[in-house]
Amino acid sequence: MYISCSAEQRTLEIPDKGEMKIAGYWSPQLGLYSQPVLLQWEAGKVSSLQPLEDYKTIYKGREEWHAYFLLPGWIDSHVHLSLDSLDFFQCLENWNQPALIEKNVKLYLQSYLDNGIIAIRDGGDLPGFAWQAKNKVKEGLWQGPEVVSVHEAVGRAGMYGRFLGRGFPDLSKWRKNEKDFFAQGLDQLKVIVTGLIRFDDFHKVGPSQWTVKELKELVKTAHDRGILVMAHASGEEGISLAIEANVDSIEHGYYMTTDQLELMREKGIAWVPTVAPIGNILKYPSNRYSAHEIDTLKRILDRQLETICKAYSLGVRLGVGTDAGAYQVPHGESLSDELDWMIKAGIPKLEVYRRATSENAQILGRPELGRLDVGTPMNQLQLVKEL
Ligand SMILES: [Zn+2]
Missing domain, CATH: 3.20.20.140 (Metal-dependent hydrolases)
Known part of the structure; x- marks a missing residue:
């Protein structure tokens, strides 16, 4: 599957399940959060968005998106x-x-x-x-x-x-x-x-x-x-x-x-x-x-x-x-x-x-779109450079 990355003006291939460090997120459902977050997804859908500040020192995961914010597409x-x-x-x-x-x-x-x-x-x-x-x-x-x-x-x-x-x-x-x-x-x-x-x-x-x-x-x-x-x-x-x-x-x-x-x-x-x-x-x-x-x-x-x-x-x-x-x-x-x-x-x-x-x-007439929350499909989201 893919996720839209307006930060790089392209779509990125991603696996169905994964995790990444991101710079934060915004959505009408969750509001604005601009501290490092651990994004995890399963079966192509967001499964958790967890602030990373608590265990900064122990996070050894992938960092490629660390400068990007996650938003609804x-x-x-x-x-x-x-x-x-x-x-x-x-x-x-x-x-x-x-x-x-x-x-x-x-x-x-x-x-x-x-x-x-x-x-x-x-x-x-x-x-x-x-x-x-x-x-x-x-x-x-x-x-x-x-x-x-x-x-x-x-x-x-x-x-x-x-x-x-x-x-x-x-x-x-x-x-x-x-x-x-x-x-x-x-x-x-x-x-x-x-x-x-x-x-x-x-x-x-x-x-x-x-x-x-x-x-x-x-x-x-x-x-x-x-x-x-x-x-x-x-x-x-x-x-x-x-x-x-x-x-x-x-x-x-x-x-x-x-x-x-x-x-x-x-x-x-x-x-x-x-x-x-x-x-x-x-x-x-x-x-x-x-x-x-x-x-x-x-x-x-x-x-x-x-x-x-x-x-x-x-x-x-x-x-x-x-x-x-x-x-x-x-x-x-x-x-x-x-x-x-x-x-x-x-x-x-x-x-x-x-x-x-x-x-x-x-x-x-598609109210299920334009959202970011736990459960949102990754291909309905995007990564942006700044908020
Ligand atoms: Zn027209």
Whole structure:
């Protein structure tokens, strides 16, 4: 078996049973402990975490991990495995060469593990590349994090999102196909509520795709089957639609208002604010955008960080998702950018870590992940260099 070692940016082969000295640990369950600890595991699961200070002189065991802290593996709650973070339009053309995409996806999956990420939630692609990846990992054919996949997103045909799913022109067409849609398999239902934000026009968002009544019906078809609903929504109008329709998480959510945050807290709706696709363009400058666009992006970023801080202080459920696959948001590596953005927004570091582990596990509908305690499988954990 293996354990993710973000400290060395790789996975380490480990036996099913062993012991190691580590520098300490942190988890939402056990809190922070930053003194030397003897970690022991059996049958691939943590069996004890014992402070070493009591018998420092007699410990003669293995020391290779003595500088590393043990943490629950990270979870990235918003990615697109089918996109390459380089060139969106070229990538869509590459979709005609499934073997190439498959090769890339396998590399991305490894990159997640190398960066300490043990589960991801994929926001969909029309050909089903991420759904395929999910099944390959599950069957043990590919090495990778656990993939929670929406398979194909539901949007209004002819509006934003044709690469995410086939789209439905109206609800009657949806009703006719509903059974087959669920039968093709999905872990969560993704609904596209609005179009994209614009990098050249502050406050402007692509139009809403559904009425409240329509969106409520879409959400109910999933909830009746016990399936969570993630909603791609930005702008005041679209976010209100999503809240009223009782979705489980709002993705992106640019231009969210304080009133909306309060409603989300009341309803227990999570927010995955995906800062990296905006922030990383500014963090890693290129000549791709005009001065006006850069200026607009700065305003959007500031506004988003401010709102994240408000959400935190109001007690809104917050997830950590990168939108990896977007330009400048590489699979695996970009989670550390997203963590940094959340810290920059004013959330204490360990509170950000809690959101990137246990809260994200809730958002994925996999509450058994994002934990470290006696009994946790070693391949759901990671080793980091510092806390
Ligand atoms: Zn996305």
